[in-house]
Amino acid sequence: xxxxxxxxxxxxxxxxxxxxxxxxxxxxxxxxxxxxxxxxxxxxxxxxxxxxxxxxxxxxxxxxxxxxxxxxxxxxxxxxxxxxxxxxxxxxxxxxxxxxxxxxxxxxx
Amino acid sequence: xxxxxxxxxxxxxxxxxxxxxxxxxxxxxxxxxxxxxxxxxxxxxxxxxxxxxxxxxxxxxxxxxxxxxxxxxxxxxxxxxxxxxxxxxxxxxxxxxxxxxxxxxxxxxxxx
Numbered sequence: 001x002x003x004x005x006x007x008x009x010x011x012x013x014x015x016x017x018x019x020x021x022x023x024x025x026x027x028x029x030x031x032x033x034x035x036x037x038x039x040x041x042x043x044x045x046x047x048x049x050x051x052x053x054x055x056x057x058x059x060x061x062x063x064x065x066x067x068x069x070x071x072x073x074x075x076x077x078x079x080x081x082x083x084x085x086x087x088x089x090x091x092x093x094x095x096x097x098x099x100x101x102x103x104x105x106x107x108x109x
Numbered sequence: 110x111x112x113x114x115x116x117x118x119x120x121x122x123x124x125x126x127x128x129x130x131x132x133x134x135x136x137x138x139x140x141x142x143x144x145x146x147x148x149x150x151x152x153x154x155x156x157x158x159x160x161x162x163x164x165x166x167x168x169x170x171x172x173x174x175x176x177x178x179x180x181x182x183x184x185x186x187x188x189x190x191x192x193x194x195x196x197x198x199x200x201x202x203x204x205x206x207x208x209x210x211x212x213x214x215x216x217x218x219x220x221x
Contacts, residue, residue, distance in 0.1 A: 031207040041215055043199060044111070048209035086152065095165035095206060097142070099152040 002027045002091050006100035013077045013107045021072040021103045023087030031090035031097065032063050034072050038083045046072070046085075077107045112136065113213035115200050121219045127188040130216045134181055134202030140164070141183040142203075142210060143175055147196040158183060159206065190220045 003026035013019055023032075034046040047054050047061040049070065054061055058077075063070040074081055084102040091098075112135035122128055134141050143155040145168075154167035158177035169175075172190075177183045187194060197217050201210040 033209060035212075041197065043201075043212035043215075045209050045211055050207075088152075090207060095157055096154045096167050097210065098154065101151055 001096075002029070002089060002094075002098050004087060004089055004098055004100035006085075006087055006103050008103060009101070011103055011105045013074075013081075013105065015077060015079060015107055015109050017077050017107075018073070018075045019077065019105070021074070021085055021087075021105075023070040023072070023089075023100055025068050025070075025087075025089045027068075028092045029065065029068075029089040030092045032065075032070055033088045033097070034061055034070070035086045035088065036081075036083050037086065037102070043086075074105070077105075079107045079109055081105060082107045111211040111213065113200060113202050113211055115198075115213035115216050117216060118214065119217050119219075121221065122190060123221055124190055124192060126190050126220075127186065128190065128218065130185040130187070130198055130200075130218075132183045132185070132200030132202075132213060134183070134200075135211055138202035138204055138211075139181065140203045140205055140208075141177055141181070142201040143169075143183070143185050144199040144201065144212075145196045146199060146215075150196075152199075155185070164206070187218070192220050194218065195220045 005024045088099045114133045139160045155169040157164040201212045
């Protein structure tokens with residue numbers, strides 16, 4: 001199956017800092033989504049972004065499908081940004097969303 | 110609140126038993142997905158239904174089965190439960206294929 005690698009595995013930030021999370025994938029995709037799993041376990045869809053750039057408040061994401069990677073930017077981080085960020089992709093000839101192992105973000109006040 | 114509901118929130122049962130997890134998708138969504146999240150396997154896709162028909166199958170064991178009903182709610186049946194089946198089971202829904210997926214709060218299954 002498709003390989004999804006996320007980096008870094010862990011990130012500790014001071015409140016107010018900016019950060020970049022990366023997602024590399026091993027095959028062509030036509031579906032890429034970013035999710036945030038909060039400390040209570042809820043999975044929240046942040047972006048549906050198979051290509052291009054999107055912004056939502058302090059978060060933005062860019063996917064360069066031809067180079068098989070996506071980036072998630074968190075600006076002016078807040079303690080509520082803590083949790084695990086997952087990248088998930090679906091191959092062009094598939095209907096299965098494959099998740100990376102996630103990046104665990106801890107934002108300290 | 111994603112609009113996807115799952116019941117029950119928690120389930121504790123013994124090995125060898127059978128359980129049913131329920132999911133109601135967001136209003137208007139035709140696709141329902143089931144995922145399993147465990148510490149050792151991470152988030153794994155199990156199965157997808159679209160408007161009542163099975164669309165895709167992932168790493169779903171033969172002891173597990175699912176269906177989507179005419180009102181679009183879905184059930185995941187887990188039988189002959191083993192200790193290793195203990196996990197968080199999520200349901201998600203989307204308008205159609207290759208669209209943003211919205212997750213329910215999950216059902217935490219503990220097999221003792």
